[in-house]
Structure formats: structure tokens, C-alpha cells
Amino acid sequence: MADETVPGGESLAALLHEQRRFEPPAAFAAQANAQPGIYEEAAADRLRFWEQQAERLEWGQRWERVLDWELPFAKWFVGGKLNVSVNCVDRHVAAGLGERVAFHWEGEPGDTRTITYADLQRMVCQAANALESLGVRAGDTVAIYMPMLPETVAAMLACARIGAPHTVVFGGFSAEALAGRIQDCDARVVITADGGYRRGAPSGLKPAVDEALQSCPNVRSVLVVRRTGQDVAWQEGRDVWWHDLVERQPTTHEAQLFDAEHPLYIMYTSGTTAKPKGILHTSGGYLTHVSATHRLVFDIKPEQDVFWTAADIGWVTGHSYIVYGPLANGTTSVMYEGTPDTPARDRWWQIVERYKVTILYTAPTTIRTFMKWGEQHLEGHDLSSLRLLGSVGEPINPEAWMWYRRHVGGERCPIVDTWWQTETGGIMISPLPGITATKPGAAMRPLPGISADVVDDQGRSVGNGQGGYLVLTEPWPGMLRGIWGDPERYRQTYWSRFPNWYFAGDGAKRDEDGDIWLLGRVDDVMNVSGHRISTTEVEHALVGHPAVAEAAVVGASDPTTGQAIVAFVTVKGEAADDPSAGAVLVGELRNHVAKEIGPIAKPRQIILTPELPKTRSGKIMRRLLRDVAEHRELGDVTTLMDPTVVNMIGEKLAQTP
Numbered sequence: 001m002a003d004e005t006v007p008g009g010e011s012l013a014a015l016l017h018e019q020r021r022f023e024p025p026a027a028f029a030a031q032a033n034a035q036p037g038i039y040e041e042a043a044a045d046r047l048r049f050w051e052q053q054a055e056r057l058e059w060g061q062r063w064e065r066v067l068d069w070e071l072p073f074a075k076w077f078v079g080g081k082l083n084v085s086v087n088c089v090d091r092h093v094a095a096g097l098g099e100r101v102a103f104h105w106e107g108e109p110g111d112t113r114t115i116t117y118a119d120l121q122r123m124v125c126q127a128a129n130a131l132e133s134l135g136v137r138a139g140d141t142v143a144i145y146m147p148m149l150p151e152t153v154a155a156m157l158a159c160a161r162i163g164a165p166h167t168v169v170f171g172g173f174s175a176e177a178l179a180g181r182i183q184d185c186d187a188r189v190v191i192t193a194d195g196g197y198r199r200g201a202p203s204g205l206k207p208a209v210d211e212a213l214q215s216c217p218n219v220r221s222v223l224v225v226r227r228t229g230q231d232v233a234w235q236e237g238r239d240v241w242w243h244d245l246v247e248r249q250p251t252t253h254e255a256q257l258f259d260a261e262h263p264l265y266i267m268y269t270s271g272t273t274a275k276p277k278g279i280l281h282t283s284g285g286y287l288t289h290v291s292a293t294h295r296l297v298f299d300i301k302p303e304q305d306v307f308w309t310a311a312d313i314g315w316v317t318g319h320s321y322i323v324y325g326p327l328a329n330g331t332t333s334v335m336y337e338g339t340p341d342t343p344a345r346d347r348w349w350q351i352v353e354r355y356k357v358t359i360l361y362t363a364p365t366t367i368r369t370f371m372k373w374g375e376q377h378l379e380g381h382d383l384s385s386l387r388l389l390g391s392v393g394e395p396i397n398p399e400a401w402m403w404y405r406r407h408v409g410g411e412r413c414p415i416v417d418t419w420w421q422t423e424t425g426g427i428m429i430s431p432l433p434g435i436t437a438t439k440p441g442a443a444m445r446p447l448p449g450i451s452a453d454v455v456d457d458q459g460r461s462v463g464n465g466q467g468g469y470l471v472l473t474e475p476w477p478g479m480l481r482g483i484w485g486d487p488e489r490y491r492q493t494y495w496s497r498f499p500n501w502y503f504a505g506d507g508a509k510r511d512e513d514g515d516i517w518l519l520g521r522v523d524d525v526m527n528v529s530g531h532r533i534s535t536t537e538v539e540h541a542l543v544g545h546p547a548v549a550e551a552a553v554v555g556a557s558d559p560t561t562g563q564a565i566v567a568f569v570t571v572k573g574e575a576a577d578d579p580s581a582g583a584v585l586v587g588e589l590r591n592h593v594a595k596e597i598g599p600i601a602k603p604r605q606i607i608l609t610p611e612l613p614k615t616r617s618g619k620i621m622r623r624l625l626r627d628v629a630e631h632r633e634l635g636d637v638t639t640l641m642d643p644t645v646v647n648m649i650g651e652k653l654a655q656t657p
């Protein structure tokens with residue numbers, strides 16, 4: 001992997017020379033939730049460590065065993081029973097904290113709402129009653145396709161309360177993508193909104209639901225929150241307004257206990273094939289993992305902190321660190337509906353100042369966008385409330401890390417670079433603020449209770465600056481329990497590369513001190529602005545267009561988005577030779593991909609070419625296309641059927657805007 005570049009453009013060689021270290025400030029260390037000794041304690045008895053974390057939750061019935069492990073299937077807290085929504089809401093109200101703010105919510109147009117734990121309890125109970133009135137029972141799946149609203153959280157917790165696993169589909173996904181997910185998990189009820197605000201304008205969601213449901217005949221009810229007030233089509237008997245149904249329900253609801261392994265949610269994520277995988281998370285272990293990591297990694301003091309995960313609820317980061325982790329810990333969070341540059345590029349810094357945010361958690365792509373906009377947008381805003389910063393979603397390049405530290409953190413806030421995945425449920429590798437001396441660009445060490453390694457092809461541990469594959473060598477409580485409806489794919493995807501370990505799909509290196517640096521995906525998954533998109537998924541969308549003969553898609557490093565999608569396409573007919581027809585077609589293809597998958601999957605560049613580089617056995621050589629897209633020297637071309645093809649493609653690329 002020696003010549004690889006990581007997102008942000010820094011080379012592995014440059015990372016190896018990164019020498020800066022930042023010791024935890026003494027005052028921070030003195031008050032931190034995680035104190036030295038925690039690693040040794042957890043290492044001495046891993047299961048006991050997790051059991052202690054589970055004891056921080058409220059259980060209706062205690063577990064009999066901490067873990068049943070039949071590789072690759074884990075059961076945590078076997079025999080235990082709890083209710084996730086009671087843990088996130090009711091127990092705090094019962095403890096007298098009903099007036100504590102759960103969310104400072106801010107809409108993009110500037111409207112605000114303050115939701116206390118008591119408010120949230122009423123909302124969740126009403127929504128749970130409403131779902132039951134629509135016939136939703138424990139075990140039924142519910143699809144949620146919503147903007148960032150308090151009702152979105154209430155909808156998720158209401159599902160959890162009645163034992164109905166939810167699948168939240170990111171509002172940026174297309175009708176097609178939504179339909180695929182609804183069909184895969186056979187959801188019968190969809191919760192949505194008329195629309196939400198994005199970039200200063202209302203953007204519709206209900207129309208996409210209407211379109212999706214044309215191919216989802218099993219959906220019987222659509223519950224619609226009124227957010228933007230835009231006109232929506234209405235199907236009597238199927239569609240019902242949230243304010244008509246939910247807000248008329250009783251504000252109490254008796255929660256039942258569910259088994260620790262009862263399904264909590266399914267989150268679809270891109271794999272290496274065209275079909276997204278439904279990652280299944282269950283209740284007791286997941287909640288233990290996200291609440292413990294939220295407390296230790298973000299040093300949460302629920303009486304004082306104002307926590308802000310600036311991510312969408314539709315991604316796992318939102319599930320674990322906007323909803324389940326923070327609420328399980330009784331935290332006050334900020335939730336913001338819209339984009340960072342609406343109405344101006346200092347919107348986030350206004351929010352930090354207004355709510356006195358103490359902990360900010362966001363993605364490198366956003367940090368790089370702020371860098372591009374310039375630090376003048378932060379000036380004049382009082383950011384002195386901040387005491388800790390977090391990063392997630394992709395490798396953070398040292399330059400962005402340093403900018404974050406200097407301009408957002410005022411050189412005083414520790415930074416936690418947190419590595420994890422939809423599949424892991426919660427944070428796995430991260431510094432512990434107060435203990436770990438951080439290095440710009442390194443996720444550092446597996447958390448207490450987590451076992452990870454970096455290994456070569458043969459499964460041998462590497463060290464001293466060598467690169468390899470990241471593996472997780474012991475089960476952990478937040479781990480996925482499988483792929484919805486496809487146990488074989490679960491085994492194949494994660495547990496076959498190395499026989500006894502979980503293969504994460506990420507490259508990593510371990511430095512001389514034993515600290516871990518993540519290097520990006522080693523498979524065909526791209527990471528665009530922290531969103532996982534499979535190359536195959538985009539190829540699939542492109543070849544679905546009538547003009548396209550063949551398509552090959554690669555991720556190329558991009559200074560802002562980490563990776564960007566570059567597509568090489570051969571077309572049927574004349575378009576490839578006729579530049580004006582070609583330009584029109586390229587525009588059409590970009591929109592086609594946006595429609596099939598979502599705007600985030602729009603290729604940055606589409607290069608029309610008469611040929612794709614293929615091996616003699618006919619396999620498209622994506623590795624070479626990646627070299628071309630990155631303007632790198634080409635690797636081995638000897639297996640190519642026609643070596644002149646790559647040069648020609650390189651020339652085409654140079655001519656493509």
C-alpha cells in the first residue's frame with residue numbers, strides 16, 4: 001500500500017512522518033470520566049468490564065450470561081430484559097430530571113424548539129400509542145424517512161418502545177432507494193414529513209414516498225409530519241397526518257420489556273455489491289455500547305454538557321450519538337435541521353455560541369469545507385464553551401485535524417478521532433480524552449473492552465509503521481447481529497477473509513508506539529463526504545440508463561469530500577464521438593444516478609470513452625482507472641488486453657471538466 005493516498009490527499013509516507021503530539025491538558029485529565037487504569041481493568045476481565053457498563057442501564061430482568069459466542073453469531077446479556085425507550089427517556093423523568101432539556105432543536109429557517117425529557121416522554125408515548133392504533137406490533141418493521149425533527153427522534157423511540165424495529169432511510173436517498181429498503185425489510189408502515197428545509201428552501205419528502213410506494217404494495221399506512229406546509233398528494237385510507245393521529249393520543253403508554261437480543265433497528269449500508277446490506281442491531285448490547293462509549297469518549301457530564309453531533313439521524317452516527325447514546329445518558333443535545341451555509345457560512349458557530357455547546361462531533365469533510373470557506377467565518381463568535389471535539393466518518397488528514405484544533409478548539413480542546421462503522425454500532429478505536437496523547441490523523445487505540453489488530457495477508461500482526469488490514473479479534477456488545485435476511489452474506493462479508501476475526505474492510509497502519517492510523521477502505525466501497533457508496537451500486541445505476549453500454553466507477557481522492565466518484569462509461573451509439581451530444585449525455589447520466597440512488601451518489605466526473613481497460617479474462621481493471629483518476633503513474637499494465645486503452649482514457653479525462 002506504499003503509494004496509496006488517503007482522503008485529503010496526504011500520502012502514507014507523509015503520515016509516517018507526522019511527529020506532533022498533544023498531551024491531554026492537566027485540568028481536563030483531572031476531571032475526566034475515564035481515568036488511567038481503565039485499559040488494564042478492562043483487559044484483565046473484558047466481560048466484567050462490559051457487564052459493569054450494562055449495569056448503568058435500567059433492566060427489568062438481569063441477564064444470566066454476559067456473552068454467548070458461536071462464531072460469527074453473538075448474543076450479549078443473555079436472558080436480560082429491558083425497554084430501550086424507557087432507558088432513554090422515562091427513567092430520567094422518574095429520577096426527577098423531566099425539566100432537563102433533551103434537545104435544543106433549531107430549524108434551518110431559524111425556528112427553534114426546546115424539548116425537555118418530560119416533553120419527549122409525552123411525544124414518545126403518543127407516537128407509540130399511534131403506531132399501535134395503526135396495528136404495528138412487536139417484530140413489525142417501520143420505515144422512517146424524515147428530516148431532522150424532534151418527531152424523528154420520537155418516532156424512533158416509539159418504535160423501540162413497542163419492539164418494532166425501525167429502518168431510518170436518509171432523506172437524501174431517492175424514491176428508488178427508499179423502495180428497495182422498504183421491500184427488503186417488508187415495512188408495512190412509513191413515517192415521513194411533507195418535506196424539510198435544505199439550503200434555504202423546502203424540499204419534498206412525501207412525493208418520494210408516494211413514488212416509492214408504487215412498488216411497495218404491502219405498505220398500509222403513511223404517517224406524515226407537517227413541517228414545510230407544502231402541498232402534498234394524499235391517499236385516503238393510507239395517509240394520515242401526525243397532528244391528526246399522534247397528537248390526539250394519550251400521553252402515557254405502558255412499556256413492555258423486551259429481550260436483550262430483540263431487534264432494535266436495521267440500517268442499510270453500501271457493500272461491495274449493488275444491493276445495500278441491512279445491518280441488524282439489537283437492544284441490550286447496543287445500548288450498553290453506545291451509552292458507555294458516549295460517556296467515556298466524549299467525557300459526558302449530563303448536568304453540564306451541551307453535546308452536538310452535527311450529523312444526520314439517517315446515518316449510524318445519528319442513531320448512536322444523537323439518539324441512543326446521548327439519551328441513555330440523560331444528555332442535553334443540539335439538533336440542527338439544515339445546511340452549514342444557510343443563511344450564511346457562520347451558521348454553526350452561531351449555534352455553538354447560542355447554546356454554549358461544549359462538545360462538537362462532526363466529519364472531516366465538513367471540517368475541510370470550513371477550511372475552504374476560511375476562518376473569518378468563525379471570528380467574532382464566542383466558541384469558548386467548547387471543551388472537546390470529535391471526528392468521524394473517514395480518515396482525518398493532519399492538516400484538517402490541526403485546523404480543527406486551532407480554529408474551532410482554540411488550541412485547548414482535545415480531539416477524539418473515532419473509528420467505527422454501521423456494523424460496529426458504536427465507537428471502537430479512539431483516544432480517551434484525559435488519558436491519550438493524541439497525534440493529528442491517528443485514531444490511536446482500541447477502546448477498553450475492544451480488541452483490534454492490524455494484520456497482513458496471512459493474518460500476522462504488523463507494527464513499526466507497516467500497513468495492513470484492520471480486524472476485530474473479539475466480539476463486542478454493539479456488534480451487528482447479522483445482515484437482515486441473509487446470514488450467509490454476513491458470514492461471507494465479514495468473517496471469511498480471516499477465519500476467526502471480523503474483517504472491517506479498512507486499511508490501517510500501526511506506528512512505532514503501537515498506535516493505529518486508518519487509511520481508508522480496501523474494498524470497492526467509496527467514502528464520499530463520510531457517506532459509504534459502493535462502486536458497484538453506481539455502476540449498476542449507470543448501466544441501467546439506455547445509452548450506457550458499460551461502466552466502471554472508482555473513488556478518487558478529493559480535497560473536500562475525501563473521495564469523489566469518477567465514472568468511466570462506454571456508450572451505445574454516437575455520443576462518445578460527438579462532443580456536444582456527449583456533454584448533454586454526461587449531464588443526463590449524473591442526474592440519472594442521483595435519481596436512482598440519491599444526489600450524494602452523483603459522480604464528480606463522467607468520462608465517456610470508447611473502451612474500458614480489461615484483462616484478457618475480461619475483468620475491468622479498476623485499479624488502473626483509479627491510477628488514471630488520481631493522475632498517478634500507472635501500475636502493472638501487462639495483464640491488459642489492450643494497453644493503449646489507458647492512455648486514451650487519460651487523455652479523455654484531461655479534457656473532461
Ligand code: 6R9
Nearest residue numbers: 392393394395417418419420421422518521
Ligand atoms: C461511523 C461511520 C464506516 C467506514 C469505515 C471507515 C470510515 C469511519 C473513521 C473512518 C478513518 C475514522 N471511517 N470513521 N476512517 N477514521 N475515524 O462512519 O459508519 O457510515 O458505516 O462508515 O467509514 O472506512 O469502514 P459508516
